[in-house]
Amino acid sequence: MSQNPSRAKQAKLIRNFRKIHRITGLVLFVFFLFVAISGILLTWKKNSGGLILPKSQKGTSTELSEWLPLERLQSIALQVYRDSISAETVPELDKIDVRQKKGMVKFVFNEGYWGIQLDGATGAVLQIERRWSDLIENIHDGSVLDHWFRTDGGLKLFYSSITGLALLLFSVTGFWLWYGPKRMRKKLAR
Known part of the structure; x- marks a missing residue:
């Protein structure tokens, strides 16, 4: 009998993580797209034959x-x-x-x-x-926003903090979306 309340609690936790994961992903999709594409381009800048760097x-x-x-x-x-x-x-x-x-x-x-x-x-x-590599770096770290809006680093700080915290949140919720069901099945098998 004690397994059912525990199982329901775990299922609710997983549903909450799934919801957080989904909503955060939808809200921050564009940020992640910019960070991912610019990161790939920066990885290849020295091997771009002079196109990027x-x-x-x-x-x-x-x-x-x-x-x-x-x-x-x-x-x-x-x-x-x-x-x-x-x-x-x-x-x-x-x-x-x-x-x-x-x-x-x-x-x-x-x-x-x-x-x-x-x-x-x-x-x-x-x-x-x-110097396209400089533009790509500025997109990657968010300083392009400070450059365009002529601000003193506040937008870069906000952009980098949001993307970093979201990546951390995605890592935690993603882990639980993977591990939680495994844990539940393991407990059920006992």
């Missing part, structure tokens, strides 16, 4: 003593941006990536995910690139 070009010298000063290289990159990408936009520099072993410096801009690779020694333009 532009290849780093090689400059003429790896000796830093032969390089132009970083200020001069930055000035060249800003001018190349104005001449080749957009004369109307005031370019905002996101980061400077110095690749000594390649003899090259990458200048990455916030607007439009553009990058410019310059030869460290001569300042010659090695490549003007669209």
